[in-house]
Amino acid sequence: MSEPKIKTPLPETISGNISGLIDGSQVSANVGDILLNVAREHGFRIPTLCYHPGLTSDGNCRLCLVEVNDRLVSSCLYPLRTPGFEVKTNSPRLKRSRELVITLMLSRAPKSKVVLSLAEEFNLKPDPRLARTKEDQCLRCGLCVRACQAGGAEAISLVGRGSERKVCGPFFEPPIDCVGCLACAKVCPTSVIDFIEQRDYRAIWERHFPLVSCPICSRPFATQEELARPNADQICPSCRRRAMAQALYDVDYLRR
């Protein structure tokens, strides 16, 4: 069962430029371009929640659905491959599915600003019959997990099936591999991850991270765990920028 992860190229019969229609307007794209990006570049409004341009797409919130040739697809994952594509960003089915998604978001995260603003945009109000005892404001979009993966720590994960699924550390304990970078908290659309960021320490996931001072300017800038990562920069970003700028003009600086 040991298979190396080599990506097999798709058998594209055509490559390069293709064109098609989005809401009746002609657009062109390159084969393999993600529909969401193409649509947005051409000024079409497609709401998203679990999408982030800097992270892998997951397609789980279902907010970005569009109709392609009568099929509903999540535009954040859909690659345009055939010329003459026909995309609709609005239709009765899309309206119904968007309403369902936002209504369910309201039921799970009624206090979230992002969700409330979506509700306002699409003229929806929370349905009291769908109110739940467990409104924990987390929409399981997984951005926090993906950000942690991208940062290399993979300290947290989405755990469990169905509506019990939640973000947590292994064994339901404070995540031992967390480095205190706060990326998860900052990428969360509903701001549901609590954290403290002070001058000399950070706290998140019930863990405490004293900040280490920069050897050059003495300002606390990173946690010990962050500094312990392979290839971690041991001086703070400002000092690094200054060092790089000086290195450009002062050859002796490098020898110091």
Next chain:
Amino acid sequence: MRFSTPQDFNQYISSLPPSAARRLWVCGGPGCLAQGAEKLLLALRNEASKTNKDVSCQLLAVPTGCLGLCERGPMVACQPEGYVYEKVKIEDAQEIVVETLISGRPVSRLCQDPKDPTASNHPFYLPQKRLIMRRFGRINPDSFEDYLRTSGYEALLSALSIGPLEVFSRVENSGLRGRGGGGFPAGRKWRACKDAIGAPKYVLANGDEGDPGAFMNRSLMEGDPFSIIEGMTLGAYAVGASMGYIYVRHEYPLSVERLKLAIKTAENFGLLGDDILGTGFNFNLSVIEGGGAFVCGESTALMASIEGREGQPRVKYVRSVERGLWEKPTLLQNVESWANIPLIVQHGSEWFKQIGAPNNPGTKIFSLVGQVKRSGLAEMPLGSIIRTLVEDVGGGPQKGRTLKAVQTGGPSGGCLPTSALDLPLDFDSLPEAGTIMGSGGLIVMDNLSCMVDVARYFTLFLKNESCGKCLPCREGLEVAFNILDDLCCGRGQTGHSDLLVNLAQGIQDSALCGLGQSAANPVLSTIRYFREEYLEHEEGFCRAGRCQGLFLVKIDRDKCNGCGACQPVCPAGAITGREREPRTVKVEKCLGCGACLTACRFRAASTERKVAGV
């Protein structure tokens, strides 16, 4: 002994000695096992050894699919005479050995019809066409020789002489549609995989049968494992795959064991592995055990599971036949689809198209369960009318009850009312009516089944099995279930039914995978055909007498014959009346539990609404 050429193998098959002159098969399916089949087998073996004759008494531990009639187990069959015995007891062992095993005479009193000991006119079997199940009850599933004696591996030998392209053509032209539920044309999948670029290519068998009430795949994996292996070998040969996996549901340990044994046997004989029969064709096959997740029956989730990840589906904008397992071209079919392949390759596509219906060739194994007289496994040509299956094969509803609905396709399917009984069982007619054929589960419901409760049951199942990745399925099924629960527990409100329809349609449109997209079917189909029941539940009344506390019982004194079956089962002591006289229900004591309704065989007890204040 490893065969190094097809000729060697052929020679071996033709020179196989015939099996023992007479054999007794004891069905070892879960139904029969639960009724003591293993003890019966021991008893038969004991009796046989007492006679000191050279007899062969074998336990054919094939699950319910073996003889199919689980309701009448333990069952025993005899070869070559073909006698079929039902409800066999240990006390019958001696007579069976002496009369049947040694002398070849039937023990008629054990037959469904003493005048028809070979069950040639048995109502359960008559309408069936047992093609995929042809070896059930005739072979020991672990025996390679038995498989070979019943035309086993003939297809592979043919294939090796006609070449992979011809094998592929036969399957493509046969019109075979996937037996796992989707009914997708197999030929199209095979072509796409054959043409895909990438190596190695994989063939997968989906044995993750998770539909409650379905055990067709299980009976196949346990009753004729070699047929699946041969089918997959043919598939690998045709599309150019060199690796294969059979993914078996965790709850089927016997299937795992049987398949592993069969694979090992095939490997030992050189029919799996490298350089099969010296032709240079390599194909390595192994079994993978699931972890207990219904969603892993979905193809992308199944592949994720094999890769060591959570069984979460992914969107299919690039199909698995192009990029599947480990991003390689992967051909996934249900085990029953694979079992069809040797037949198609051996007999040709024209032969196959003559069975079944236009655009729906071949047969399908159905598991007929629920409130029907004869439940079990039945194999019917596609296009057979539902009524034939339910009334002829199944014998109709149990005594004192009337048919109300038929549920097809498992949790992804829907319920059909009795007016739909004349629909054909095929991949096209059922979706129009709001259900799907699915993997072949068919659940019969009678007047005591509450359709809102049925929707609640399936929605709960899907909610529990939801992988949790996408929002509509994860959150939507939970709120839908809460509302169904409200309806069944007396908290129904006006407008709940409409809300459910909205939710269901929204989930259907927006869910990421097939499980979510079809999760709406139980709700939508029951509301479509049984809306009055839903409206009644909004008002707090359950006409079926199933939802506790949502009804009262009254007894019709004209229909009640005083048998008294209802009285002792009432937990509240609410039934009064003297022996052999019609009974009465004291409504102020009635809890609305329905026990008396189940007990009554004469339809004298029925439900009525609770009056306010009672």
Next chain:
Amino acid sequence: MLVNTPDFDKLALGEILDPIESQPANLLPMLQAIEGRYRYLPKEAMVEVALRLKIPKSRVFAVANFYKALSLTPKGERIFTVCQGTACHLRGAPSLIASLEKALGISLGQCSKDGRNGLESVNCLGACAMAPVVTVDGEVHGAMTAKKVSELI
């Protein structure tokens, strides 16, 4: 053999895991092997698996929580499993569960305090003609009623 709080035996764990090749695709088979031996997944075992496969603990934990065949808490010595397939449901599985819960003094999914008895449910065992079905330690009992259930205990 299982007790509520087993002493964790690293040597025994090695015996179970050594035969399985250490590569990420074998995560589920490794966890299944551990479950087979201990009847649940001790935390130490999951940590060991993460080490062997060189994958984060968070990933091991996610997979461990996903599959119903894997348990994070010890199970009872004797396990009663009620089938919740459709046929069994129609023929009275919910009331069987209620009877068993009452008789054993535990809820579905739990294990008794003395570790002797556990009560679980399963989705369809394929014995539908014998509905409703209860298994005790794998032994199948069909056509169960509340009365027969108390006899089983």
